[in-house]
Amino acid sequence: MRIAYYSPLPPERSGVADYSAHLLPALHERLDVHVVRRGRTRPVRGVDLALYHVGNNPDAHGWIVDALRKRPGIVVMHDFVLHHLVAGLTIGRRDGHGYLDAMEREGGVVGRLLAHGVLDKRIPPLWESRPEEFHLAGEVLDLATGLIVHSRHVKQRARAAGYAGPIWRIPHPAWEHAPVERAHVDGRPLIGSFGNVNASKRIPQLLEAFARLRRDRPEARLLLVGAVSPGFDLDRRLQRLGLSGDGIAREAYVEEARLWSLMAACDVCVSLRSPTMGETSGSVIRQLSLGKPVVVSDVGWFAELPDAVALKVPVDAHESETLYAALELLARDDRAREAMSAAALDLVRREHELARAADLYLAALEQAAGGADVADSVLSDVAAAAADVGIEPESPEAAELARRLAEVELGR
Amino acid sequence: MRIAVCAPQVPFVHGGAEILAETLVRELRERDHEADLVTVPFKWYPGTRVLDQAFLWRLLDLTESDGRPIDIVIATKFPSYCVRHPDKRVWVLHQFRQAYELDRTGLGQFGEGPPDRALRRAVQRLDRIALGEAKRLFATSRNVAQRLERSTGLAPEVMPHPPQELPYRCDEYGDFVLSVNRLDRAKRIDLLLEAAALDESLRVVVTGDGPDRQRLESLARERGLNGRAEFTGRVDEDELASLYARCLAVFYAPVDEDFGMVPYEAFLSHKPVLTTTDAGGPLEIVEDGRTGLVTAPDAAALARAAGRLRDHPDEARALGRAGQEVAARVTWGACIDRLLS
Numbered sequence A: 001m002r003i004a005y006y007s008p009l010p011p012e013r014s015g016v017a018d019y020s021a022h023l024l025p026a027l028h029e030r031l032d033v034h035v036v037r038r039g040r041t042r043p044v045r046g047v048d049l050a051l052y053h054v055g056n057n058p059d060a061h062g063w064i065v066d067a068l069r070k071r072p073g074i075v076v077m078h079d080f081v082l083h084h085l086v087a088g089l090t091i092g093r094r095d096g097h098g099y100l101d102a103m104e105r106e107g108g109v110v111g112r113l114l115a116h117g118v119l120d121k122r123i124p125p126l127w128e129s130r131p132e133e134f135h136l137a138g139e140v141l142d143l144a145t146g147l148i149v150h151s152r153h154v155k156q157r158a159r160a161a162g163y164a165g166p167i168w169r170i171p172h173p174a175w176e177h178a179p180v181e182r183a184h185v186d187g188r189p190l191i192g193s194f195g196n197v198n199a200s201k202r203i204p205q206l207l208e209a210f211a212r213l214r215r216d217r218p219e220a221r222l223l224l225v226g227a228v229s230p231g232f233d234l235d236r237r238l239q240r241l242g243l244s245g246d247g248i249a250r251e252a253y254v255e256e257a258r259l260w261s262l263m264a265a266c267d268v269c270v271s272l273r274s275p276t277m278g279e280t281s282g283s284v285i286r287q288l289s290l291g292k293p294v295v296v297s298d299v300g301w302f303a304e305l306p307d308a309v310a311l312k313v314p315v316d317a318h319e320s321e322t323l324y325a326a327l328e329l330l331a332r333d334d335r336a337r338e339a340m341s342a343a344a345l346d347l348v349r350r351e352h353e354l355a356r357a358a359d360l361y362l363a364a365l366e367q368a369a370g371g372a373d374v375a376d377s378v379l380s381d382v383a384a385a386a387a388d389v390g391i392e393p394e395s396p397e398a399a400e401l402a403r404r405l406a407e408v409e410l411g412r
Numbered sequence B: 001m002r003i004a005v006c007a008p009q010v011p012f013v014h015g016g017a018e019i020l021a022e023t024l025v026r027e028l029r030e031r032d033h034e035a036d037l038v039t040v041p042f043k044w045y046p047g048t049r050v051l052d053q054a055f056l057w058r059l060l061d062l063t064e065s066d067g068r069p070i071d072i073v074i075a076t077k078f079p080s081y082c083v084r085h086p087d088k089r090v091w092v093l094h095q096f097r098q099a100y101e102l103d104r105t106g107l108g109q110f111g112e113g114p115p116d117r118a119l120r121r122a123v124q125r126l127d128r129i130a131l132g133e134a135k136r137l138f139a140t141s142r143n144v145a146q147r148l149e150r151s152t153g154l155a156p157e158v159m160p161h162p163p164q165e166l167p168y169r170c171d172e173y174g175d176f177v178l179s180v181n182r183l184d185r186a187k188r189i190d191l192l193l194e195a196a197a198l199d200e201s202l203r204v205v206v207t208g209d210g211p212d213r214q215r216l217e218s219l220a221r222e223r224g225l226n227g228r229a230e231f232t233g234r235v236d237e238d239e240l241a242s243l244y245a246r247c248l249a250v251f252y253a254p255v256d257e258d259f260g261m262v263p264y265e266a267f268l269s270h271k272p273v274l275t276t277t278d279a280g281g282p283l284e285i286v287e288d289g290r291t292g293l294v295t296a297p298d299a300a301a302l303a304r305a306a307g308r309l310r311d312h313p314d315e316a317r318a319l320g321r322a323g324q325e326v327a328a329r330v331t332w333g334a335c336i337d338r339l340l341s
Helices: A015-030 A058-070 A083-093 A096-119 A138-143 A152-160 A203-216 A234-240 A256-265 A282-289 A319-332 A334-351 A354-388 A396-407 B016-030 B049-059 B114-132 B142-152 B189-198 B213-222 B237-246 B262-268 B299-311 B313-328 B332-340
Strands: A002-006 A032-035 A049-054 A073-077 A144-149 A167-169 A190-194 A221-225 A248-251 A268-271 A294-297 A310-313 B002-009 B034-041 B072-077 B088-094 B136-139 B176-180 B203-207 B229-233 B249-251 B273-276 B292-295
Touching: A002 A015, A002 A058, A015 A032, A015 A049, A015 A058, A015 A282, A015 A354, A049 A058, A049 A354, A058 A083, A058 A138, A073 A138, A073 A354, A083 A096, A096 A138, A138 A144, A144 A152, A144 A354, A152 A167, A167 A354, A190 A203, A190 A256, A203 A221, A203 A234, A203 A319, A221 A256, A256 A282, A268 A282, A268 A319, A282 A294, A282 A334, A294 A319, A310 A319, A319 A334, A354 A396, A354 B049, A354 B114, A396 B049, B002 B016, B016 B034, B016 B072, B016 B088, B016 B332, B034 B049, B049 B114, B088 B142, B114 B142, B136 B142, B136 B332, B176 B189, B176 B237, B189 B203, B189 B213, B189 B299, B203 B237, B213 B229, B237 B262, B249 B262, B249 B299, B262 B273, B262 B313, B273 B299, B292 B299, B292 B313, B299 B313
Parallel strands: A002 A032, A002 A049, A049 A073, A073 A144, A144 A167, A190 A221, A190 A268, A221 A248, A268 A294, A294 A310, B002 B034, B002 B072, B072 B088, B088 B136, B176 B203, B176 B249, B203 B229, B249 B273, B273 B292
Antiparallel strands: none
16 A cells, blocks of 8 residues: 655654654555655555644644645644644644634634734634633534544544544554663752743742752752743743853754754653643653653643553642652652653553554554445445345434444444 | 354355354253354455445344344454444454455455555454454454454453264274365375375375365366375265274464364374464464474475375374363363353
8 A cells, every 4th residue: 555644744843743654664665655755745646545744833744734624634733722823734834713713613703803913913822721712623624534632631622623534543652772870860869851941831839849849859860951031031030030150051942863862861751731632742752762751741641641651740730749649759759750650651551652552553553445446336235135125225224233243343 | 041143144155163052052052041043144255245245244233133132242254253243252263364364365355446545454454343243252262362462452351162973982093184075276285296296105085075176176186196195075974973083193284273073083083183383273282292293385395295104103103182171171061150150
């Protein structure tokens, strides 16, 4: 089977680019994959199926949606909330009406009015202030002949949005890494947070919890790896919490090898998120594959991690206190950390092996490419047999047949 | 209890799976259960016929019969386990192997086009759903259990079944190697014939019938085995027991077989089994040098193994006796207790 594969790829810096670079060699072993050149939106000839990787970043994924519009196909939804993407495809291309229409489609008249407010700069951009309320995934869902998702969370949201096509859940594959040398970063314990430094990564809450932890544990250290988002005043916050001394270690964007080595140095990794766009964290997958105990927000994909591998912090009024309690527990209890580490490695082996993910892709794509023919053939045989014995198409008996077919996923 | 044993029926074909289902019904009745066999004809080709025929099972209502409830259904083989019942138990003899390990082999059924690939996936999906509904799930061998776990993520309990009842005995360690099997390519009886061609003192008796018979008989002629390879066709129970009782050893080496009752039958006749390293299920009980001889899947190695037993009948006897101890542990009483618990 030959497929056209649309995705950002390195050297683009994005989680989806890393994901595809990791997955593609395993897919090449199983399928004839034509990787489509960035920016090409004209349908590729001679393929059985097109596979589109869609995320919320318009720079990385705008051209992919353009291609999807020309030829529907299977969409890998890396995020469910696509508001930022749609804003880029509309406002970013001076198509204000497109944005108004997209908002109206999802939010009715209220949505259209809010969109006017955004265009007139009367209210802050909704993709920053209220993305969860307006996901704007509708057009992509309409164009998708099938969905591949990484989490039950995104599957449920797609169904809730009325998507009726096939959905396959394929866990994010883990990276097989060579033995990693730990970076030399002091801290007992050393707590790491990887990714952009901003409010949606709950850095304010993390700093607050860590400052409290450090009062009793002066040797504790927080390692923040990632760029500070515009408008987020990290230094001022650190100063206010008395963390501007040696309690914090900082690195901005780091290359892959350094990233692994810094993660390996950590005793605990923290990955908080709110709001969630429905994304899976490649960072957390890396941490689990190193056997690191993780602390995550109790939202989206993160909430689906087994309790044995992750301490989950609800996003509520007590977030900082709960986070402090989680960090304190992991700081004092070596056995809890060891048990979580073993559970993480086991989870990665069971669920996140690359070969397993590639096999699941193959199964999904094979079903997608020929599934309609199979369903038609079975339905036609069953319908003919039913007609032979006088079962009318709209009769209760026909409905019962349809129910039974659906039970074993033989219907359409 | 009222128990329906479900098994597909391939008209005019009667083999190990059919014998198992019939015997299970009989054994249940002997233990005072009201048991009956429910069968539906099965044809798995062409195209999506395999799904149509599986779907027939889905339409059956086995919750009750003649106004009285059926307490349990026990299904054995694809597609009978697609049946719906609140207390469905499955003792898996076979998935539809063409959709799994036989795919893309000479024994496969599905081509490379998208509809065929999708059809294979639909069979797998059907398995996941139908087997996932079972209240208890058993597999007849570790080989079947492992395949099932790999393909569906379900973890069945391993429970071998006893062989058919025959007047098993051992009269001698004679001068022939016996093959008891349906004659189709997957059973690889040609390997035995090729071995006989390499050792002029080796005699073989091939029982059973099937679509590969003509080819196998031609092969025997081409290799000049006249008089040294006897094709008996299907034989009755007494004759089969007599062949087991008189042979030197029993050959059983299908490709990656699920389980197979033949090794147990050989063992109950105190006969060693000749098999190959790629035979699958039989290797769970045929242990090289303990209950039989396991060779590479090539004629020369098989000929050497058969020659070794012919030249050392004491070894054949010792291996056969060790096998008998293994087979004696598998009883209907234990199987039924587990099935119904």
